[in-house]
Amino acid sequence: MAFIKTHSAQSISEDERKQPRNCENLEAELDNPNPTTRRWAARDLVDCPKASVALVSHLEQEEDVSVREVILTSLTTLGDEVAVAGLVNCLSSEGVALRNEAIEAMKQLPDEVAPIMRKLLADANPDVRIFAVNILESLRHPDVEAWLIEVIENDPHLNVCATAVDLLGEVGSFAAKEPLLRLKARYFEEPYIQFAADLALKIINED
Amino acid sequence: MKRILIVDDAATVRMYHRNILETAGYAVEEAVNGIEALEKSLQQSFDLFVVDINMPKLDGYGFLRELRSQDVAQAPAIMVSTEAESNDHIRAYAAGANVYMVKPVKPDQLLINVKLLIGEACL
C-alpha cells in the first residue's frame, strides 16, 4: 500500500450530475430529493439572472440547513430586489436559525438593504426592529448613526433601544451624545441602559 | 474561583454581564456565538453558562443541544433572550437550559440565579 495518484484533474471525481445545466433544469432540481443535488442547483443558479424567485420560494420550505446555507449565499450574491424581499420575509419566521441566517445575509447587502431600512425600523413587531438594528451592525452606510439615534429617541421598546445603544458605542459620534443622555433619563431605573449608554458616552468623549 | 462562560453576540451585553459577575467574584470567559462557545467549552471547564438565544452561526438552543450531547462534564445554563412573549422559555428548557431570563437582566436577579445554580446560595 502506498501513495497513489489520479493523474488527471478529470478523474479526480466524475461529475455525477445527469441533467444539462440550464436555468430551468436547475430550478427544477431544487426539488430533487438528494440534498447534494439541491446544493449544486442552488450554487449554480447564481448564474441565472432571474433565479431569486425560485430560490426565495424554496428557502422557507427547505429543511436541510446545508441547502439553506447555499441558497442564502446565492441570494446574497444575486442581491436583487426579490432576494432582499425574500430575506426580509425570513425575519418574521418562527425558525430562529433561518432568521439569523437571513440577518447574516442582509448584513452583506448594504446598498440593497439601505432603502428599506427605515421601513424595517418602523415594523410593528419589535423583534423585527431588533433584527433591523442587528443588520445595521455590519452595514457600511453613512446613515447608520442617524438611524440609530432615531431609534433611541423614538422607539418605545426597551430592547430595541438596548440593541441600538450597543452599536452606538461603536459608530457613535458627538451627535449621539444628547440622545444618549435623554435615553438614560428615560430609562433611569434600567441598569443595562445606564451601563450601555455610559459606555457609549465614554467612548464618544474619548475622541 | 468558579468559572462562567458568557455567550452573546452583542459586545456591550457581554461587558455588562462580565461586569456583574466579576464584581461578584466569578472568573468570566466570553464567546460571540454558539460555535465559539462550543469550542471553548470543549477545551476548558466551566461551572455555568449564560447564553443568549439569538446569535449568528449557531444560536443558543443549538449550542446547548450540542453541548448536552457531548461527552464532557456538564454545567448548568441560564438562557437570556429579548423575547418575553413567545414560547422561548419552553424551547430553552427543552434545549437543556436550567433557568430562562428576559433581557435586559437586573444584576441582583442574575446573581441570585447564578448562586442557585452554582450551589452557592445562602452560603
Add this chain to the structure above:
Amino acid sequence: MPASSISELDFEKFREFFYRKTGIQFEPSKRYFVDKRLEERIELTGSETFRSYFTMLRFEASGEELQHLTNLMTVNETYFFREEYQFQCLVNSLLPDIVQRKKDGNPIRIWAIPSSSGEEPYSIAIYLLEYWAGINNWDIEIISSDIDTQILGQARKGRYSARSVQHLPENVLRKYFTRVADEYQICEDLREAVEFTRVNLAEPADTRPYRNFDVIFCRNLLIYFDDVSRKAAAETFYDALKPGGFICLGHSESMSRISSLYKVRKFPEAIVYQKPLEAR
C-alpha cells in the same frame, strides 16, 4: 501620532470588529504588534485619529483598507511542519477515526489547499510515512491545489531554502532531501506522491470535480477572503468532503466565524471541524 493614542476601549472595539470580519483573534499579549500595524495604516491613510481611521475601516464600501490591514496582520510564511500539531492530530486521531468507520478498500483522500510552494502537502506525505503505521495497509491520495500556476510549478519542482526546512528533524531531512548548493531538493518519490492541480476555490466549475475527500487542509487562506466568499468556500468544502470527513483550518482561524455546517470535534491535539456523519 503618539504611541499611546489607541486607548484600551478602542483596542477592545477594534479587536472585536477585526475578529468579526476576519476570524483572526489577537491575544492581549499581541497588543504591541497590533498597535504598531494600526499606527502604520493610520499614518499611511492620512487619518487624524484612531477613531477616524476605524470609522473609515468600517464604512468603506470596497473593503480595501480592511484587506490591507489583514495582509499586514497576517505573516504569510510557509515552511515544512508548520503548525505540526495538526499533522499529529491527523495521524493520531483523524486517520484512526476514518479507518475505523471505513467500509470499503478505496484510497483515503486528502486535499491540501492552497498548495503554495508545496511545503504543506509534502509535510503531510512525510508525516504519514514517518508517523502513521496505517500507511502499510491503506492507499493514500494527496491532492494539492492552488490558484497560482507559477507557484504550482515551484511546488512540483520541490526545491527549498534552508529556512523552509529548518523545522524538520535531521534524520527526516537527510532521508527525503538532497542538498543542492545552498538549497534542498525533495526526493523523487515524494514529488510523485502528491498530485498538484490548479483550482480557483471561488469558481464552482473548478471545484465541482473535487469530491469524496476524507480530510481537507485549508490553512491560512480563508482569512484573505471576504465574508461571503469565505462562507461559499466552507460550503464548497462541504460538498468536497465525505460524510464524517474533516477540515483543518489554520491556527488563528475558527469555523465559528464562517459557517454553521460543521460539527466541532475535540481531539487531544486540536479542534477539528467535521461534516456530520448523517449528512448527505
